[in-house]
Amino acid sequence: MNVHILSQPAKEDLAYLKTLLDENITLTTGEPLPGFGEVQVLIAGRPSKAQLEQLGPIEILIIPWTGIPPETRSLLLNYPDLRIHNLHHNAGAVAELALSLLLAAAKQVIPLDQQLRKQDWRPRYDKSSTVLLNGKNALILGYGEIGRLVKKYLEALSVNVRMIKRTVESDTSNELIYSPEKLNDLLPDTNLLILAIPHTEETDQLISYKELSLLPGNAILVNISRGKIVDQEALYKALKNRRIFGAGLDVWYNYPKGEDDRASTPPGEFPFHELDNVVMSPHRGGMVKETETLRMAALAVLINAANRGDPVPNRVNLDLGY
Numbered sequence: 001m002n003v004h005i006l007s008q009p010a011k012e013d014l015a016y017l018k019t020l021l022d023e024n025i026t027l028t029t030g031e032p033l034p035g036f037g038e039v040q041v042l043i044a045g046r047p048s049k050a051q052l053e054q055l056g057p058i059e060i061l062i063i064p065w066t067g068i069p070p071e072t073r074s075l076l077l078n079y080p081d082l083r084i085h086n087l088h089h090n091a092g093a094v095a096e097l098a099l100s101l102l103l104a105a106a107k108q109v110i111p112l113d114q115q116l117r118k119q120d121w122r123p124r125y126d127k128s129s130t131v132l133l134n135g136k137n138a139l140i141l142g143y144g145e146i147g148r149l150v151k152k153y154l155e156a157l158s159v160n161v162r163m164i165k166r167t168v169e170s171d172t173s174n175e176l177i178y179s180p181e182k183l184n185d186l187l188p189d190t191n192l193l194i195l196a197i198p199h200t201e202e203t204d205q206l207i208s209y210k211e212l213s214l215l216p217g218n219a220i221l222v223n224i225s226r227g228k229i230v231d232q233e234a235l236y237k238a239l240k241n242r243r244i245f246g247a248g249l250d251v252w253y254n255y256p257k258g259e260d261d262r263a264s265t266p267p268g269e270f271p272f273h274e275l276d277n278v279v280m281s282p283h284r285g286g287m288v289k290e291t292e293t294l295r296m297a298a299l300a301v302l303i304n305a306a307n308r309g310d311p312v313p314n315r316v317n318l319d320l321g322y
Contacts, residue, residue: 005044040306042058089286095150101281105220106130135160136192143166164177207221220246246278
């Protein structure tokens with residue numbers, strides 16, 4: 001079986017991947033040149049139409065991260081026979097960041113740190129400035145690998161966890177899992193709202209003024225999915241007016257257009273950086289020292305499954321967008 005990676009991995013990462021693959025797999029990398037042979041599996045996040053046709057007929061496209069870029073989805077709708085799969089190698093890292101953002105927001109870690117750096121001890125004597133998580137009610141939107149890991153971490157802190165899943169099967173009756181239609185019924189007693197769902201037409205601005213107004217005043221929102229799931233203006237005003245206690249955000253509304261913009265791009269149209277009740281992270285939840293090792297190991301699982309004729313995990317439904 002011929003497998004091609006459109007980008008060029010680091011030498012050590014590529015060498016590691018090769019040690020994990022079946023011996024009869026041929027692996028190539030980089031921009032394909034004219035006359036390049038056909039491949040059965042392409043690994044690329046944003047392939048062009050020309051690349052797909054040059055390398056085709058491709059049987060499987062593996063997007064080497066979670067989710068699918070909108071432009072890639074639009075292109076792939078023209079290839080109904082192409083099977084698309086994701087990688088979920090970063091689930092553990094993203095879930096850990098979700099917990100970190102939640103704890104930092106609840107305990108006001110950043111503003112307290114900044115005050116003490118100025119030798120200001122006054123916050124120590126404000127007993128109402130932080131939130132206890134033990135015994136609180138959490139609602140996780142999303143029942144994927146990340147959401148389930150966050151659930152596990154929160155339960156270790158004695159948090160009561162409920163989850164929203166797009167389709168609720170009968171065999172999950174022993175868990176507190178609800179359909180999306182129950183969202184507004186669940187929000188009034190939700191202290192911790194964690195978003196771990198893909199951004200689709202259905203989830204665009206799912207959380208807006210109405211939903212935020214239903215949350216109790218001590219609520220904390222954590223978004224590790226996509227910025228546009230939460231209405232930007234509604235969230236900013238809820239934080240600024242102390243309508244909710246705080247937020248931890250790893251995903252945003254504006255991103256640098258190029259390398260020259262990386263040092264000077266505001267993450268949103270509103271000044272979130274002026275608020276002391278929001279913890280800001282530059283969309284790096286899946287980035288840890290072990291990321292590429294994890295990515296290569298996850299790639300090997302999918303490639304070997306395809307080579308052996310076994311079911312390939314993490315199939316993407318283009319109609320749903322994930």
